[in-house]
Amino acid sequence: EPEVTQTPSHQVTQMGQEVILRCVPISNHLYFYWYRQILGQKVEFLVSFYNNEISEKSEIFDDQFSVERPDGSNFTLKIRSTKLEDSAMYFCASSLAGIYNEQFFGPGTRLTVL
Amino acid sequence: AQSVTQLGSHVSVSEGALVLLRCNYSSSVPPYLFWYVQYPNQGLQLLLKYTSAATLVKGINDFEAEFKKSETSFHLTKPSAHMSDAAEYFCAVSDPNTGNQFYFGTGTSLTVIP
Numbered sequence: 218e219p220e221v222t223q224t225p226s227h228q229v230t231q232m233g234q235e236v237i238l239r240c241v242p243i244s245n246h247l248y249f250y251w252y253r254q255i256l257g258q259k260v261e262f263l264v265s266f267y268n269n270e271i272s273e274k275s276e277i278f279d280d281q282f283s284v285e286r287p288d289g290s291n292f293t294l295k296i297r298s299t300k301l302e303d304s305a306m307y308f309c310a311s312s313l314a315g316i317y318n319e320q321f322f323g324p325g326t327r328l329t330v331l
Numbered sequence: 332a333q334s335v336t337q338l339g340s341h342v343s344v345s346e347g348a349l350v351l352l353r354c355n356y357s358s359s360v361p362p363y364l365f366w367y368v369q370y371p372n373q374g375l376q377l378l379l380k381y382t383s384a385a386t387l388v389k390g391i392n393d394f395e396a397e398f399k400k401s402e403t404s405f406h407l408t409k410p411s412a413h414m415s416d417a418a419e420y421f422c423a424v425s426d427p428n429t430g431n432q433f434y435f436g437t438g439t440s441l442t443v444i445p
Contacts, residue, residue, distance in 0.1 A: 221374060248431060259335075260375075260421060260435035273432055308375065315431045322367070322375035 219243045221323035223309050229329045230299055238294045238326045240309030249292045250310040250320060251284065253277070260308065266292065267315070299330045333358045333426045337436035345444045350409040352439045354396075354422030357403060363425040364405040365433065366396055370418045378420075381405060392416070417443045 222241045230236050242249050251263040264274040266284055281303075283295045292311075296303055306327050310320040338353040356362060363382050367375040379390025386398040396407045405422060419440050423433040 223374075226372075250432070252433075252435075257437075259437045260423075260433075262432040262434070265431050275432070310375075312431070318431075319365070319377050319380060320433060321377075324372060324374040 221309055221311055221321050223307075223323035223326050225326060226324065227327045227329070229331065232301055232330055233298050236296050236299055236328065238296075238307050238309075238328070240292045240294070240323055241290050242292055242309065242311030243313075243321055244290070246311035246313050246321070248272075248312045248315055248318070248320075249284075249286070250312075251294045252308040252310065252322075253305040254308065254325075255302075255305040263294070263307075296328075299328075301330050304328055304330045333362065333424050333434045335422050335424050335434055335436035337420075337422050337439050339439055340437060341440045341442065343442040343444055344412045346414055347411050350394075350407070350412045350416065350441065352407040352420050352422075352441065354405045354407065354436060355403050356405060356422075356424045358424055358426050360426060361400075364396075364398060365423040365425070366390065366394070366405075366407050367421045367423060368418045369421065369438075375421060378407070412441075412443045414443050414445060417441055 224239045249266040254260045264278045265272045306325045308325045309323040312318040312320045334357045336355045365380045366378040379388045381398045389395045394409045421438045422436040
């Protein structure tokens with residue numbers, strides 16, 4: 218059964234460093250998403266991506282963040298100059314279509330900023 | 332604005348007992364509602380979804396949920412808990428007027444006592 222994969226499973230970085238979180242969505246899906254969950258808090262939407270551009274983003278997704286689909290399979294989230302408060306679990310998701318469609322989630326990347 | 336409230340961050344039930352996980356939502360329009368389950372070290376897996384068809388929705392592993400508009404609720408139930416049901420459960424709402432993003436609750440951790 219196809220699934221969304223994410224690497225690495227755990228990333229530790231120093232404050233101020235750049236990190237890139239990687240995701241491989243399900244191959245025939247067209248919509249891609251990033252969510253994050255700070256420990257003990259809600260899963261929060263960051264950004265959605267369709268047709269090689271951002272279709273929606275939340276207020277969390279500021280200039281520190283960027284997304285890219287560098288090739289036909291990967292979908293990346295870059296965080297420039299990480300802050301302590303960026304420590305969270307980051308989930309990638311993909312869906313075949315947009316509104317109302319089931320989003321398939323990856324296992325997450327736990328980012329720890331020291 | 333859309334939001335989801337899951338009452339009870341931790342629920343414990345005995346094996347064979349009824350499982351009831353609560354979810355209330357707020358939405359300005361009829362929403363689409365989802366329950367996801369997360370097993371340790373895995374991604375979020377869809378249990379079931381409500382998309383304005385039947386109000387009683389059946390999902391995988393004998394889970395079901397009933398959409399009650401008057402109560403703005405979408406509680407998840409299972410008649411008889413199994414040890415394998417121990418996991419984190421997330422309720423989510425999608426609002427067609429605001430796009431594809433999902434709004435999640437804080438999650439409920441289910442423990443099944445043998």
